Amino acid sequence: MLTSIEQRIVAAASDAMFPRGGAIEQSGSDAGVLDYFEKMLAEMPPKNRALVRLLLAFIQLSPLVFFFKAPFTWQRDDDRVATLEALSVSSIYFLRVTFQSLRALLSIAYLANDDVARQVGAVPNLSPFEGRA
């Protein structure tokens, strides 16, 4: 479903958003974010799919347009993190919304991984109070 350039954008963004190590060991790639993203896109209505694609294109080109830097996937890891940082705190509302939309989609995909979900504490328990006094 994703083109090869879109796959590279998702993979690069997911590892910048969720790098390996820290409080949760898995990176975005380790957690299967790209595969999940593919599935998510396939299940979306066409209009929303088009909007997600637009979002990815925007992430790729925003460094060029707004920060006079190389497109997102051409950047080194550190620069990608700096790009996300710049988007997240930008004084331009639209850039912050772009960051938040990307982060929301990637977080859904990251937290869909059972192991990640378990580390966050999200373990289903249909009857948590059963047997308690």
Place this chain on the structure above:
Amino acid sequence: MSHPHEGVLGFADHKGPIRLSADVIVVGSGPGGGVAAMELAARGHDVILVEEGPAFSSSDFDFEAGATMRKLFRESCTRVMQGNGFFPTMQAIGLGGGSLVNSAISIRAPGWVLDKWANEHDTPRLGAGALDEDYAAVERALGVAPTPEAVMGERNLVFKRGCDALGISCEPTPRNVRGCKGSAECFTGCRNGAKQSTDVACVPAVISRGGRVLTSVRVEGVKSERGRVTGVVGHVVEPFTGKRGYSVELDAPIVVLAAGCMATPRLLEKSRLGVSSGHAGRHLLAHPGLAVCALFDHVINPFEGATQGYHSLHFLEQGMKLEVLWGPPAVLSVRFPGFGNQLKSHLVAFDRMAPFDVITNAPHSEGEVRGAPFGDEPMITYHLDDRDMATLQRGLVILCEIAFAAGARAVLPGVHGVPDPIGRDQLHLLRDARVTAKDVIAGANHVFGTTRMGQNPRTSVCDEWGRVHDSRGLYIADTGTFPGSPSVNPMLTCMALARRTARRISGEG
């Protein structure tokens, strides 16, 4: 006990074009449509209830947030209202509508709200007390009761302790559940079968009275002859893809539209009915909301406990309702700051977190629903007025105070330009900040007003019983009819009004 959806016709049952007739057709099976169909069937009408989405059983619900958002919500849960900001809004698609995914909060609009509607919004017959009988009836039918202590869990109790310490009144939330086990999964659908969503509480009652319930059928227009409704037309639609299948034509002298306040005005527009006042689709009202996450030193385990078990009506007359909040981490974490290791450290701290939210009745804010240039989904605009934003900001400060009074060590306020997290001694930074709609993510799942009631056909779409002014046999029974904000969660009021509409159709009241 038989399955609550026994007798419901789904996509696989539709094996050819559908042509049926009935006394009444109800379009949409959410709180409004579900109750309207049940009450009409109970009064002896031959009812067909039509729902665009499929039926979901407890076993179809998925703990994983993303899967739920794509299956149970319109536009894969990415719907936003656009204006002086982007305001996410969620509408469900499935038998039960919003009652499938909501937190089951079932609360009456206070008398002073209904009086305000009566005095300021041209609904004089709907003043305080006018809905008492209907409220009581739906409360009985849906098992509405305060959330019991046994399934509260620390997330809810910590809110109560904070309120008590500050002298802010709060109460266990009344909810439409039977045997809630406090699994905190209301948003992704109740796998315990405890939530009394309309597919569970109303649909079996419709079928047992001989009514028919068709799912995976999208109504695309209301038929009429010389201003008199004659039925509806539409198509069978494949679940999740929305692909059109067989044609559907249903004949009836009475049609009740309960497709929700985003969809009903579009149906009116397409059918050229109910549009003569020029108000259909306008006056979209909402309860924009914001949330904070309180961080505690002790374990909260927010993953357990009734989804929204405590709330405070203390500031209702000042335009604010305060609630305990819960939802899947993937949804709640949109309010967390940053990314990378900072985000991960917040994610693993979930077990010591309690999210609280504030909603405002937003009397100064308004929007509109219109047809989009392409596709079936509506274009929704909304402008969050600075005065209502200020109310939300004040609410955030109060939520932080409640959190600190309950012993929180810090709070994530989720406001651009305000440090995240803040400690008790930094609360002034939130209080004094100049916060605009662009500095927050204000979501609004309570939406209404797009087909408002009123006595005057020039300024409203339907009368106080939901009867559309400019056509005969056409009624509306969703939150679109609200002439103003109910100030509290809208479901119960929507249901009470729907019952009132059903009584009217049956010649009562």
